[in-house]
Amino acid sequence: MSAEHTHDEHGTAHAEHEGMTKKKIWQVFFYMLGITAIEFFIALYLLPKGIIGHGIGNFIYVILTLVKAFYIVAYFMHLKFEKFALKTGIMVSLVFIIYFIILMLTEGSYQYLHMN
Amino acid sequence: MSTAVSKLDEIRTDAWSGGKSPFAVEYGKLMMWFFLLSDAFTFSAFLIYYGALRFSKLTWPDPDVVFQSIPGLADHGYPLVFVGIMTFILIMSSVTMVLAVEAGHRNSKKEVVWWMIATIIGGAMFLGCQALEWSHLHHEGYWWGSFPASYTGVDMVGALQFSNLFFTITGFHGFHVFTGVIVNIIITLMVVSGVFQRRGSYLMVEKVGLYWHFVDLVWVFVFTFFYLV
Numbered sequence: 001m002s003a004e005h006t007h008d009e010h011g012t013a014h015a016e017h018e019g020m021t022k023k024k025i026w027q028v029f030f031y032m033l034g035i036t037a038i039e040f041f042i043a044l045y046l047l048p049k050g051i052i053g054h055g056i057g058n059f060i061y062v063i064l065t066l067v068k069a070f071y072i073v074a075y076f077m078h079l080k081f082e083k084f085a086l087k088t089g090i091m092v093s094l095v096f097i098i099y100f101i102i103l104m105l106t107e108g109s110y111q112y113l114h115m116n
Numbered sequence: 117m118s119t120a121v122s123k124l125d126e127i128r129t130d131a132w133s134g135g136k137s138p139f140a141v142e143y144g145k146l147m148m149w150f151f152l153l154s155d156a157f158t159f160s161a162f163l164i165y166y167g168a169l170r171f172s173k174l175t176w177p178d179p180d181v182v183f184q185s186i187p188g189l190a191d192h193g194y195p196l197v198f199v200g201i202m203t204f205i206l207i208m209s210s211v212t213m214v215l216a217v218e219a220g221h222r223n224s225k226k227e228v229v230w231w232m233i234a235t236i237i238g239g240a241m242f243l244g245c246q247a248l249e250w251s252h253l254h255h256e257g258y259w260w261g262s263f264p265a266s267y268t269g270v271d272m273v274g275a276l277q278f279s280n281l282f283f284t285i286t287g288f289h290g291f292h293v294f295t296g297v298i299v300n301i302i303i304t305l306m307v308v309s310g311v312f313q314r315r316g317s318y319l320m321v322e323k324v325g326l327y328w329h330f331v332d333l334v335w336v337f338v339f340t341f342f343y344l345v
Contacts, residue, residue, distance in 0.1 A: 029211045036203060043180075043196055043344055056307025058345050065340040069333055073139055076214050076320075076329040083131065091217070093153055095337040097160045104164045116174050116271075 028075045035064050093103065148323050152330045155292075159334050162288065163341055166281045175269030177278045179343050182258075188249035199343050202245045203335065206293075209238025210332040217325045219320025225307060228318060232304040235328065239297040246290050250283070259283065282342060289338055292331045299324050 042060060048054050052060075073081035079087055131138040139146055170176050180195040187198065216231035257264030260283050263275040303324050312318045 008303075020214065022215065022218060023217065025211060025214050029207065032207055036200070036207070040196060040200060041281075058135060061344045065336055068336050071335065072210070072329055072333045076210055077326055083138070083140050085131070085145075086141065086227065089139075090149060092151060094156070097157065097164075100164050101167070104168035105171055108168035109226050110291075111172035112174075115172065 020078065020081075024075070028071050032068055032071055035068050039064055130292050142305060142319055145319065145326070148326050150182045155330065156334075159285075159288070159337070162285050163337060164177060166285065166341060169274070169277050169281070173271045173274030173277075175186055175271040176274050177263070177267065177269065179345075182253075182278075183249075183343055185252055187252045196343060198245070199216055199286070199339065202242055202249075203339050204241045205238055205245065206332050206335050209242070210329055213325045217318070217322050220312070220321045221317070223313070224239050225310070225313055228252070228307050228312075228321060229304060232300060232307060232321070234257065236297055236300050236304065239300065239328075240294055243290060243297065246286065246293075250286075285338060289331070289334055292334065294330050296305075296324075299327065 039061060042052070042057055047054065047057050079090065131140070135144070137146070140147075154257065183199055184192045184195040186194050212231050212234040216228050216235060219227035219231055253259075257266075258279045260280055261276070263279045267275045269275060303320060306312065307318070307321070312320060
C-alpha cells in the first residue's frame with residue numbers, strides 16, 4: 001500500500017507538470033494580450049465612432065473579461081489540471097457571487113426608478 | 117488456502133478512500149485556494165456594490181473623461197493609455213511568475229531566482245504607476261470625500277461615491293499587490309539561500325504564484341468595471 005501510494009503521488013505530480021510548458025505559457029500570454037487589444041479597439045474606436053452602442057460594448061467587455069479570467073485561473077493558476085473535486089469545489093462556490101450580482105443590480109435598478 | 121479476496125476485504129485505493137488528500141494537492145496549497153476564494157468574495161462585494169450604486173444614479177462620471185492623462189507626459193487627451201500600460205505590466209509579471217513556477221518544476225534554482233526578480237520588478241512598476249495615477253487624480257480634486265468642482269453631472273452623490281469607491285477598491289487591490297511584492301521578496305531570498313533546494317521542492321513558489329495570479333485576476337475585473345464600462 002505504502003509503495004503504491006508513493007508511486008501514485010509521483011504519477012499525479014508528474015501529470016500536473018505536463019500542464020504548462022514555456023510554449024504554452026507564452027501562448028496564453030498572447031491570447032490575453034490579444035483580448036486586451038480588442039477591448040482597446042472597442043473603447044477607442046468602435047464606441048467613439050458610434051459603430052456599436054454602449055449596451056453591446058459593455059456586454060462584449062464582460063464576456064472578454066470572463067475569457068481572460070478563465071485563462072488566468074485555468075492555466076496560470078493551474079486549476080484546469082487539478083482534480084475534478086477541487087475544480088468543482090472552487091467553481092461552484094462562485095454561484096454566490098452570481099446570486100449577489102443579480103440581487104444587488106436589481107436593487108440598484110429599483111432605486112434608479114423609484115428613488116431619484 | 118484460496119488467494120481470492122472477498123470484495124469487502126480488498127484494499128481500496130481510490131481518491132476518497134482515505135490516507136491521502138482527495139484533491140491531490142499539498143495542505144498549504146489547498147489553504148491558499150480557500151483563502152483566495154474568500155478574497156474573491158471580498159473583491160466581488162466591493163465591485164458589485166459599485167455596480168449597484170452606478171445602476172441607481174442618474175449620472176455617473178465618464179471613465180474616458182476621468183482617466184485620460186499620462187502622468188508626467190500629457191494632462192489630457194489619452195483615455196485608457198496609462199491604465200493600458202499598467203494592465204500590460206501586471207499581465208507581464210504574471211507571466212514571469214508562471215515561468216518561475218515552471219523553472220521550479222525543473223529544480224533550476226538560478227532561473228527561479230531571475231524570474232522571481234522580474235516578477236518583483238513588475239509588481240513594483242505597477243505600484244509606481246498607481247502612485248502616479250493617484251497623485252494625478254488627487255491634484256485634479258478626486259479623493260475620498262471629494263470630486264472636482266468642474267464635474268458637470270447632476271448627481272453629486274454619484275460623483276462622490278465614484279470617487280470613494282475608486283480609491284477604496286484600487287487601494288485595496290494596490291495593498292494586495294504591495295503584500296504580494298513583499299512575500300515575493302521573502303520567497304526569493306529563501307530561494308537564493310537554498311531553502312527549497314534542500315527541501316527538494318519549489319512548491320512554495322507555486323503557492324505565492326497562486327496569490328500573485330489572483331492579484332492579476334482581480335485587476336482584470338477592476339480594469340473592466342472602472343475603466344471600460
